[in-house]
Amino acid sequence: MTTPLPKEPAPRTVRLLVVDDDPLVRAGLALMFGGADDIEIVGEGADGTEVAALTDRLRPDVVLMDLRMPAMDGLTATERLRTRPGAPEVIVLTTFHADEQVLRAIRAGAAGFVLKDTPPARIVDAVRRVAAGDPVLSPTVTRQLMDRAAGAGPRVRDERADTARRRIDALAGREREVAIAVAHGRSNAEIAAALYLSVATVKTQVSRILARFGFNNRVQIALLVHDAGLADDDGDRPPA
The missing domain is CATH 3.40.50.2300 (Response regulator)
Structure with missing residues (x-):
C-alpha cells in the first residue's frame, strides 16, 4: 500500500487594512485585491484616527495607508502605529513621488510606498513583498x-x-x-x-x-x- 504524501501547507493569507478618505479609492482597491487569493482586506478606514482601533480589532499584517486625510493624516497615523509592539507593516499610498511626507513616513517605519497610479498588479505585489519582509523602496527614495x-x-x-x-x-x-x-x-x-x-x-x-x-x-x-x-x-x- 502506497503511503500518501503529506499535503503542502496552505499558503498564509495576508490580512490587509486599507485606510483612505476617498470611498472610490477604497472601492477600487477592494476590487483589485478581490482577485488575489492570498490577500484578504479585513477592514477599511476613512481617517488616520481610526487606525489604532481597527488594528487592535482586526490584527492586519499590512496597512495600506493614504498620506493625505483630513482629521489625522497618514504620516501621523504611521508614526503612532509603528511605535506600538507588534505593529503591522505600513505601505504609504500617495499621489506624489518621494515628497517630504513620504520620506518622514519611511523614517517612522513605513516599509515603502506606492503611487496611486501604480498598475494594480504592482500594488498587489507590493503588499505580498512587504508581508514577506521585503521593503518596497525605490533606489531614488533610499x-x-x-x-x-x-x-x-x-x-x-x-x-x-x-x-x-x-x-x-x-x-x-x-x-x-x-x-x-x-x-x-x-x-x-x-x-x-x-x-x-x-x-x-x-x-x-x-x-x-x-x-x-x-x-x-x-x-x-x-x-x-x-x-x-x-x-x-x-x-x-x-x-x-
Whole structure:
C-alpha cells in the first residue's frame, strides 16, 4: 500500500487594512485585491484616527495607508502605529513621488510606498513583498534619505559617523555582512543567494539587527551603514 504524501501547507493569507478618505479609492482597491487569493482586506478606514482601533480589532499584517486625510493624516497615523509592539507593516499610498511626507513616513517605519497610479498588479505585489519582509523602496527614495542624512554640518556628520561605526562594530560577522547588503537595497532572497544562506536565516539576521538597535525598518539599517561609511563595501562577498 502506497503511503500518501503529506499535503503542502496552505499558503498564509495576508490580512490587509486599507485606510483612505476617498470611498472610490477604497472601492477600487477592494476590487483589485478581490482577485488575489492570498490577500484578504479585513477592514477599511476613512481617517488616520481610526487606525489604532481597527488594528487592535482586526490584527492586519499590512496597512495600506493614504498620506493625505483630513482629521489625522497618514504620516501621523504611521508614526503612532509603528511605535506600538507588534505593529503591522505600513505601505504609504500617495499621489506624489518621494515628497517630504513620504520620506518622514519611511523614517517612522513605513516599509515603502506606492503611487496611486501604480498598475494594480504592482500594488498587489507590493503588499505580498512587504508581508514577506521585503521593503518596497525605490533606489531614488533610499538615496534621498541618505542625502538628507548627509546634509548636516561636518561636526554632526563626524559625530554620527563615529556613533554609527561603534554600533556596526558591535555586530557579529554575518550580521555585518547582512547589514551592508541591506544598505545596497537587496531583498532577503538576493542576500541569501549572495552570502550562501537560507532566506530564513537572512530574515533572522535582519530581525536581530533591528532588535539590537531598536529599529523598525530596513531603511534605518541602510542609513546606519551609510553613516558609518560602509555603504560602498562589498556586501556580496562571502566569507573566506
